[in-house]
Amino acid sequence: MADIQDAQTVQTTVAPAKVEVPESKKKVPRGKKAKAELVKPVRKNGAKPAPAAAEAPVVAKTARKTYSENERTQKLAQIEKSIAAGATSKIAVGQAGISEQTYYYWKRAAAPSSDSGDLRDLVALEEENKRLKNLLADRLRKENAELKKKLGLA
Structure with missing residues (x-):
């Protein structure tokens, strides 16, 4: 019985045989083919190839x-009008039959004529405002001087 147990222990202690693992294959770079050597795939069912750019x-x-x-x-x-109705500028310009670039060019060319008049009006109003402020300040100084004379403070 002892021999059987020794045999069983011997069997379990025996190392398994080495399994050979093949070495990983080294990657070899492929040779590049010239473009002229490449063959175009043949079309099925007799379909004609697409025309070249030329x-x-x-x-x-x-x-x-x-x-x-x-x-x-x-x-x-x-x-x-189209833009005010809610259309985008791209759609509105397309409906008019011109390009967006043309639209903005025309819009810029038309705008300065109206802006220059507005600017002149604004400058004229500022000058008028300044003149009126000076008139009011002069009147208030005169009134103030008269009141001081009446009250005997001057």
Whole structure:
């Protein structure tokens, strides 16, 4: 019995055999192929390949429209109404048939004529205000001097 127990202990104490693990493969860089060597994939069902950029049809540009001052003011008014109604400026300009850049250019060109008149009016009002303040100050000084004479304080 002792021999059986010794045999069992011997079996359990025996180390398992080494398992060989293959070394990790080293990555080898691939050679690069020239673009000319690359082969285009063949299309299925006889589909034709897309035309190259050089083969694309040429689209003719439309002639540029020149608007008169009256047409410009009408378009600007139309756009302003659309924007006031709640449309975005991009949508309103598109409905008018002009680009956003043209809209802002026209708007800037039209604005200074009205602003210069407002500025002149503001300067004139400030000068009038200054003149009236001086008149009021003179009258109040005269009244103050008269009251001091009456009361005998001067």
